Amino acid sequence: MTTRTCLSVILAAGEGTRMKSALPKVLHPIAGLSMVGHVARAASIAHDDGDQTQISLVVGRGGPEVLQAVNPFCPSADVYEQTERLGTAHAVLAARQAIARGYDDILVVFGDTPLIEADALSRAREVLAAGADVVVMGFRTDRPTGYGRLIEQGGSLLAIREEKDASEAERKIEFCNGGLMALAGEHALELLEAVGNDNAKGEYYMTDVVEIARARGLSTIAIEVDYDNVLGINTRAELAAAERIWQDRRRREMMLSGVTLLAPESVFFSHDTEIGQDTVVEPNVFFGPGVKIAENVLIRAFSHLEGATVATGAQVGPYARLRPGTELGEKAKVGNFCEVKKAVVHPGAKINHLTYVGDAVVGANANLGAGTITCNYDGYNKHLTEIGKGAFIGSNSSLVAPVRVGDNAYVASGSVITEEVPANAVSFGRARQINKENRAPKLRALYRRTSKSG
Numbered sequence: 001m002t003t004r005t006c007l008s009v010i011l012a013a014g015e016g017t018r019m020k021s022a023l024p025k026v027l028h029p030i031a032g033l034s035m036v037g038h039v040a041r042a043a044s045i046a047h048d049d050g051d052q053t054q055i056s057l058v059v060g061r062g063g064p065e066v067l068q069a070v071n072p073f074c075p076s077a078d079v080y081e082q083t084e085r086l087g088t089a090h091a092v093l094a095a096r097q098a099i100a101r102g103y104d105d106i107l108v109v110f111g112d113t114p115l116i117e118a119d120a121l122s123r124a125r126e127v128l129a130a131g132a133d134v135v136v137m138g139f140r141t142d143r144p145t146g147y148g149r150l151i152e153q154g155g156s157l158l159a160i161r162e163e164k165d166a167s168e169a170e171r172k173i174e175f176c177n178g179g180l181m182a183l184a185g186e187h188a189l190e191l192l193e194a195v196g197n198d199n200a201k202g203e204y205y206m207t208d209v210v211e212i213a214r215a216r217g218l219s220t221i222a223i224e225v226d227y228d229n230v231l232g233i234n235t236r237a238e239l240a241a242a243e244r245i246w247q248d249r250r251r252r253e254m255m256l257s258g259v260t261l262l263a264p265e266s267v268f269f270s271h272d273t274e275i276g277q278d279t280v281v282e283p284n285v286f287f288g289p290g291v292k293i294a295e296n297v298l299i300r301a302f303s304h305l306e307g308a309t310v311a312t313g314a315q316v317g318p319y320a321r322l323r324p325g326t327e328l329g330e331k332a333k334v335g336n337f338c339e340v341k342k343a344v345v346h347p348g349a350k351i352n353h354l355t356y357v358g359d360a361v362v363g364a365n366a367n368l369g370a371g372t373i374t375c376n377y378d379g380y381n382k383h384l385t386e387i388g389k390g391a392f393i394g395s396n397s398s399l400v401a402p403v404r405v406g407d408n409a410y411v412a413s414g415s416v417i418t419e420e421v422p423a424n425a426v427s428f429g430r431a432r433q434i435n436k437e438n439r440a441p442k443l444r445a446l447y448r449r450t451s452k453s454g
């Protein structure tokens with residue numbers, strides 16, 4: 001564990017016009033978390049230096065929203081506005097005040113490069129700790145066209161040559177600039193301030209820092225990271241491609257941690273999905289944000305879960321929907337075409353077919369028959385349904401909340417329950433059945449006489 005202090009500057013001032021969106025680009029989500037949130041999370045892990053962790057954001061618009069997205073990973077993050085978009089070096093200098101506070105390491109990362117891994121940032125920091133002053137994250141590709149090329153000599157980096165300035169020989173270099181950098185804090189400001197804009201685009205390029213540093217006798221090094229780490233997102237198609245890569249990474253991690261995925265390519269996780277060992281997930285399952293699944297759970301095909309906690313031995317689906325606030329106890333079951341929302345389902349309870357349970361408490365080992373509906377909403381307010389332990393709710397019953405069914409009570413099928421059912425009672429909330437003996441033939445005769453179709 002390092003004791004060096006670190007500031008991550010996240011550049012997020014790009015207009016993002018190609019996203020064609022009212023939402024600032026870096027707030028577009030991958031696995032339910034904003035791109036800038038992914039970057040902030042990686043940075044916060046790579047910092048690992050206790051209370052010194054600090055992130056500064058450079059934004060063009062949407063400052064408060066972007067700050068909020070980063071808040072869970074760095075409550076003390078601050079935001080700087082880059083009013084004119086004059087290049088990456090200019091953008092980093094928008095956070096001059098923060099850099100001037102004095103840090104050992106400065107990481108410059110991009111808010112639209114969401115697949116950066118903490119490990120890559122940590123490696124860059126280790127190279128700084130070993131004495132480098134500028135560390136550039138490079139990647140290898142057999143299709144380098146368009147990227148800055150990394151010109152190396154004897155293990156150190158001489159320069160970053162942009163495509164249009166590169167010679168024939170330099171263009172053959174397949175080691176490219178990923179854009180992200182780490183700078184020694186003691187030199188960061190002087191290097192960035194020395195960058196000029198005498199180039200084709202008239203922009204202040206952060207890449208110039210390499211040659212400036214060398215001219216001052218400082219040490220500059222490129223490290224290699226996987227291409228995904230520096231993949232920049234500019235369009236929604238690229239966003240979807242990043243989502244795919246992220247999901248593949250997560251599926252792999254899940255399986256390596258002991259979760260069985262029958263068809264991994266058809267299971268979608270959120271950034272915060274937690275699943276315990278020996279849980280089995282069948283094909284076509286979607287995990288929205290806030291899901292925690294314990295060990296030995298069976299999630300059957302075509303289920304959709306968000307904001308739900310599922311305890312050991314429970315079974316969900318096929319075709320189940322668990323909405324926010326669902327807590328399934330041990331060995332509880334929620335079967336096909338059931339929806340559960342904001343409900344505590346105690347251990348061993350069964351909700352197996354075609355049922356809606358919302359704003360409810362279901363007691364241990366209670367059994368809800370097919371088609372049970374908690375009528376929780378009157379158009380204005382939501383009300384609670386309480387079902388006691390061991391209670392049995394007959395099929396096609398409506399429980400009109402607020403209402404309580406006592407422990408071990410029995411509700412007859414087809415009931416509409418509007419009043420409390422005491423513990424151990426049997427409750428009929430339906431019209432009594434009347435049988436008219438031998439009436440069917442007469443009814444048919446009547447219908448035949450009056451029928452127009454003859």
Ligand code: UD1
Pocket residue numbers: 011012013014015058082084085086087088090091110111112113146147148149160162176177178179204205206207230232
């Ligand atoms: C950069 C590198 C290039 C590298 C490529 C990898 C420079 C000069 N070039 O080029 O060598 O191969 O990344 O993708 O760095 N930003 C601001 N304010 C600005 C300018 C940029 O906030 O004034 C932000 C952008 O939102 C983006 C990031 O900085 O997140 C990078 O800028 P971008 O314009 O994408 O740089 P590239 O031309 O891709």
Ligand code: MG
Pocket residue numbers: 232
């Ligand atoms: Mg770019």
